[in-house]
Amino acid sequence: MRRTGEIKPAAPAYNGQMLANAASGPFDDLFVMEYPRLVAIARRFVGADAEDVAQDVFATFARNPIGDRAHARSWLHRATVHRALSHLRSGQRRGARERRHVALEAPTSCGPLEPQRAVERLELSETVRAALAGLPERYATVLGLRAAGLTYKELADVMGVTTNAIGTLLIRAEAALRKELSDDPSLR
């Protein structure tokens, strides 16, 4: 499994060692604001292990002071997807294809999954996670981040592209996800 430590900070340190020792306000602000979002991102890929991933990313962040707040957020989001995808793929090397046909965890209806019911699920199914794991990393990244609520501007910052390019990326990623899950009757 790859470690998140391999991800290089995107920008130079700011305000001396403020983030290095995490003994000052900005780190705490960032933690309160971003930890729930990191968990939301990671849940799309690793389900119940999401907090473990988010905590690992924040611990890495605290050890490696990086750029200003905007850069810090982008780095946290990018690192979370990277770590979560690594976690997901490492756990799915065996039998990933077989799990494509496992039924959705909940609800178990064979009919269309209404949005109202979708929001009542606790975690995504193995089927959906396997599909994400099978997508190109950029597609999985933009889908996971968008599902976790990032705006187009935030997505553009994380992906390093323009907001218009995010539209293109989403179109391709969503089409690819649908193709991957086309044999899942509960999502048709």
Next chain:
Amino acid sequence: MTHPSAELLRRHRDEPDALSSAEKEHLLNCAACRAVREEIAGNANFAERALTLPPASLDIEAARRAVAARASNQLFAVSPARSRFSLAPRAGWLTAAAAAVVLGLSLSLAPVRSTAANFLAIFEPHSFQPIAITKSDMEALNGFPNLSSFGNVQETGAKDVAPQTFSNVFDAMRVSRQAVLHPRYLPTGIPDTPTYTVLAPKTGAFTFSAAKARAAAQSKNAVLPPMPANLDGSTLYATFAPTVITTYGSGGAHGLHMFHHGGTHRVNSGMSGLAIFQSQAPRIYSTGASVRDIVDYLLAQPGISPSLAAQIRAIGDPSTTLPIPIPVDKALAQTVSVGGSPALVVGDETGVGSVVVWERAGMVYGVVGPLRESELLAVANSLTR
């Protein structure tokens, strides 16, 4: 005109203002563009169904400890000096309400703890306690120093995020990450077509500063009680989740902003409809101020009457009880039950309307409108997924 690009049509699905008026007009009249949009929307809707999840229930304080353990022993020593959360002064009884809520929130720190370097969840409302505010209380509280007179206040989240309005409940659920409730009963005369307004999440912080309090007092030639040394530098954090306001008719959302964001967004005006609001309960965190000192300090300020102070001190469980200031000459409050949960209903005697608010499973709900209390409660009790 040229056809809008596919990426623009994709963005238009999530952000309706992504297209100009001319482009929207074009879209209405161009079958080719509509076909592209429908194909894009079909895939986007599919992905959304596949990837949507409800919000997770998180213990931020436990997570903080876990991260601290992973990183280093010194990672989370919290220093003072930053931030403010916005409770700007307002006219009339809302000012008194804000001041009393601040006092109530401060009091809520009381039973918890006061360790210097920890960051603890210390307040989450599960019930609501009416606090009677007299006319003289209101007049006195209008002169109550602004919160920024006691320290540094800061909105730490995204600034000035405009509310988003939708006609489709699924859009509201997608943006807010909440299962939006709807009423099975609406009183006669209330339009039955809802509009959904989603207010963005917000976080803020307030750090007590003795120097700032001294300077504020000196600037007004006032003599205020000195800030205790262990209060100086203590920080409170507030987190507010997205709020969904479901409005039937026009203007029902008036005033609901006061329950969210410290009133930074006024989503509507007038009150001729009915509004239902819902949000995850807000949380307050503390770096560990000595709570009794905070309460005593604030209640000792000029403008707090003995009766008001006594009511706040009498709150049974201040870590889970949100005081709601009620102007005694304008409104009446009583405790009721909504779906088995204790609720507070406030009837306005000036004809503006009534509001009922309650908490269930970590969510705060409310219904407000120009209705009799019985009608309001009937709507509240009919809410369902």
